Amino acid sequence: MARRADHTKAELAKLVIDTAEELIGEDGIDAFSARTLSRAIGYTAGTLYHHFKDLDDIVTQVNSRTLAGLAQAFDEADKVADSHQQLLNYADAFLGYIALKRNLWNALFEFRRKQGVGVPPWYLEAIASLIRIVAECFQAIRPDLSPEICRRSGQLVFASIHSVVSLESSGRLGLVMDRDIRQVVHELVDMHVTAFEHRKG
DSSP: OOOOOOOOHHHHHHHHHHHHHHHHHHHOGGGOOHHHHHHHHTSOHHHHHHHSSSHHHHHHHHHHHHHHHHHHHHHHSOOOSOHHHHHHHHHHHHHHHHHHSHHHHHHHHHOOOOTTOOOOHHHHHHHHHHHHHHHHHHHHHOTTSOHHHHHHHHHHHHHHHHHHHHHHHTTOHHHHOSSOHHHHHHHHHHHHHHHHHTOOO
16 A cells, blocks of 8 residues: 655644544444554555554544543533532433443443553543542532542442443343433432432541
8 A cells, every 4th residue: 555645744643543533433442453544544554653652552542532522521511509410410421422422432441452551641540530520529519528538439430330331332231220321320320429428427
């Protein structure tokens, strides 16, 4: 495949990530490879690795966009004074975003990195920042509890919603639940909040 010379280095890097995001979004992470990506952009697979360390690096960049998109969805969620309702609003934003970006969201957790390749600190911080948004609601509900306890509650809610979404994505939610995913997630949030409200300091 002949190399096209109509892109600067920065333009080519953006083209790679844009196209990778599109391919993963359409076909899922399991169908994604250096070969399919290079074919889609019209460059050799070798050219990709002049701009990125490896496929892990490319997927990580795509995943960072997915996390940023969820952060934006949280930011755009309706803001209310009642922290319990705010958690429900964030849950709705979570579900709405994943419904639009299901394959990209799955790629966050289904992509298997090469052995020995760690997750970049900034990537972990992007996830932690989302959990902090949820934790702030718990802190407002029980200001007397420590930030660490609120952070853990934020983690539990975040992970719980993701687990329900994973079941729904695989078509298995109906095996264990007889109601739609929004109702399930709202009940889940309600249960977490009720337990948190009555938690001993």
